[in-house]
Amino acid sequence: MANLKDVAKRAGVSTATVSRVINGDSRVQMDTQHKVQKAIKELNYRPSRVAQRLRSKGKESKLIGLVLPDIENPFYVDMVKGIELAAYNKGYSVIIGNFSQNKARSEMYIDILKAEGVNGFIVAPVNNDDQKVTELVKSGYQVTCVDRDIAGVEVDVVKVNNEEAAYGAIKHLIDLGHRRIGHVGGQWDIPTTKARLAGYKRALLESGIPVEEDLIITRSSDFQSGVESTNTFLDMEHPPTALFTGNNLLTLGALRAIHARELHIPKDIAIVGFDDMYWSESLNPPLTAVHQDGFEIGRRATELLLNRMVEPDRPCIKVIMDAKLKIRKSCGTESPSAANDQS
Amino acid sequence: MANLKDVAKRAGVSTATVSRVINGDSRVQMDTQHKVQKAIKELNYRPSRVAQRLRSKGKESKLIGLVLPDIENPFYVDMVKGIELAAYNKGYSVIIGNFSQNKARSEMYIDILKAEGVNGFIVAPVNNDDQKVTELVKSGYQVTCVDRDIAGVEVDVVKVNNEEAAYGAIKHLIDLGHRRIGHVGGQWDIPTTKARLAGYKRALLESGIPVEEDLIITRSSDFQSGVESTNTFLDMEHPPTALFTGNNLLTLGALRAIHARELHIPKDIAIVGFDDMYWSESLNPPLTAVHQDGFEIGRRATELLLNRMVEPDRPCIKVIMDAKLKIRKSCGTESPSAANDQS
DNA sequence: CACTTATTTGTAAGCGTTTTCATAAATATA
DNA sequence: TATATTTATGAAAACGCTTACAAATAAGTG
Structure with a gap:
């Protein structure tokens, strides 16, 4: 690869001048600029980012x-x-x-x-x-x-606004008549996990529904975790009628667990996910989810x-x-039967 | 950030020596090594990759x-x-x-x-x-x-082996009795698109099924393209009974188009995708797909x-x-009715 | 015209490393 | 003991660039 010096030599100027035209320093005469540009083209030169970065310490490292x-x-x-x-x-x-x-x-x-x-x-x-x-x-x-x-x-x-967005999602579920809502949460110490959980709790409380600790699982934030947490819920004597999953991956995991049991969404269990995916509508049924851009x-x-x-x-x-709740079909479409329950 | 010189000064040696212990040059005396290591620790020093890269041109750029x-x-x-x-x-x-x-x-x-x-x-x-x-x-x-x-x-x-893998997928469809198989392909000039198309054609030909050009669409390799191509197929007077989608994104697009029409998979239309996803089983029905690791x-x-x-x-x-064909449920499970058709 | 000022270009130092070469100290050899 | 050999370290150049400073030329000014 050609370097500054090569270009300078070819254009018959100093390296400083070449550097100047590269960096758009205006006080270089037009015809020298052209000479340099020509040499750059001919040698197919590109400045080394590495050298630039080393030289201009942070400032212009790009x-x-x-x-x-x-x-x-x-x-x-x-x-x-x-x-x-x-x-x-x-x-x-x-x-x-x-x-x-x-x-x-x-x-x-x-x-x-x-x-x-x-x-x-x-x-x-x-x-x-x-x-x-x-x-x-x-x-x-x-x-x-x-x-x-x-x-x-x-x-x-x-x-x-994670708290608010989660609140909205749960509110939607409650409006649809759900009372037992399981939360498949992510890793507990991640800020978003906490905020989403807080929104979940607030929505429940505001609607006068007690928060049951065994309806809340915060494990890890990955796919496998989604499968396992959902299975835990589905194994309960009285499983939740709806699930709120804390992120994309957990949603996908939950879906897998649900389909594996050949349960029907939303009849057997409803689901609303945090994080939308551009292919949420490719799911069957299309997923209701909180969309953040x-x-x-x-x-x-x-x-x-x-x-x-x-x-x-x-x-x-x-x-x-x-964040916007995209209402599709995974929570059912019954009219909000219990909408008035909210405090 | 501390640099080589700082470390050298603190350890009371030259920069060369410091560089040597960093790079594990064995001919540095043990006690100098210790001194240097100590200084490195104390200053929380990490060599600048930028400088290393500039200096050792390519060779050790990491x-x-x-x-x-x-x-x-x-x-x-x-x-x-x-x-x-x-x-x-x-x-x-x-x-x-x-x-x-x-x-x-x-x-x-x-x-x-x-x-x-x-x-x-x-x-x-x-x-x-x-x-x-x-x-x-x-x-x-x-x-x-x-x-x-x-x-x-x-x-x-x-x-x-894209050709072979595609061949296997189509063979599976044919074995299940499908004769009109639409191919939702990717961007035509991508090598994998060509190979997969070739496998598609070979499978058809070997089974004595004529290749119909209007059952082959190669557009772009993205989601939207999957939606559009599938819609084109679904709008046909005699739509294909099965779809072979050329990649993940096309599969998702096809799924969206299919679900939008509330068609049932695999009863109304079967689908086999190229590219598996870890959440293929989260789909409803679980997707039959060619898995490449x-x-x-x-x-x-x-x-x-x-x-x-x-x-x-x-x-x-x-x-x-x-690549392995993962047979799940999106192509139906009828016993291979027409398996003997193959030439 | 001598002098200041502006404009354009060049010279050289330095960014943080590695590495060649030289040097000094230690060890071996005769 | 003088010399050769090995071993451990240091001095300094180089990687490709930017930029402060100097220098040279051109242009104003009284």
């Missing part, structure tokens, strides 16, 4: 580190797409560390990304007082949190991060997006 | 570039997971470029990854004579192809690439893995 909870979850995949788009549009590359909801791996990735000289981070903290992320912010890295907030440190965040979350987060790079001292922005 | 067709497709996600695991196990980082089945973006990413100084590439060529990838190989980069092969240049490949493909590809880095001149290896 690399974003993304620390992602679970690439298996379609919601996060959407987020990745939003981030990628926004980043590459501005000439930034993205390096992804997928930590599979595992704290140790998350920390490993943060270290790796630091060593890779990333310019800023987009992170979903593992929990509400994620030390590693806190430390990151404190040592001066540019950080934007997605999907989850973090306490004790000022940082930009883009997320959804992963793509947009990713895009906004990237924007915030890039923006902070040029303006490091602006006050923090918390973007709380709305 | 960075793999992944050029991925579609991160939305769960099959590729599995592949990513396999690659990540294998890579990080050996201390390599992975940088992902997701080109969404778009040639121009694929080329852009290859350029970016080159500029990022990656040590080697894992690529799914956009088509059988992908010039950009060919050029990559010719200019001396280490490349492993996944999912798709490339002609005209020697390169390691890990993929599945994405994780393993990714793992093997990474192994091959890493291996080639230490032994650049070994002959090329083509790993052709088997």
